[in-house]
Amino acid sequence: MDVAEKDKLMAEGWNYEGVGFTFSRTTGLPVYRLYDPITGEHLYTMQQPVKTGTQYEGKDLYECEGRIWLYEGIAFNSAYDTEVPQYRLRNPNATRGAYHFTSSTVERDNLIAAGWISEGICFYSSWK
Secondary structure (H helix, E strand, O other), rough: OHHHHHHHHHOOOOOOOOOOEOOOOOOOOOOOOEEEEEEEEEEOOOOOEEEEEEEEEEEEEEEOOEEEEEEEEEEEEEEEOOOEEEEEEEOHHHHHOEHHHHHHHHHHHHHHHOOEEEEEEEEOOOOO
């Protein structure tokens, strides 16, 4: 949702696929954004991160989903579970770019068949 971040990633060779979903900033449950400074990986989750009491380069570290992250705050709010599920998958062979989000069950199932690990519904969007 950050145009500058999108432009930077495109300059680094990423392909822009357009708007993936819409969300609310005022209603629904929070979706947290976390960052791994070692791998450059971002995680979006509805699981609330827990402060570890340790730091990395002067910034507080948080534990979430079995890993340690820098907390970047609430990214957006999930729509309600009556709307469009967004599935999160993880490539177990990737050291960077390991997470993929999709509302497509066909895409999800194809990635699972290719060896990706389904991490279930990550959050709900208002539109796919």
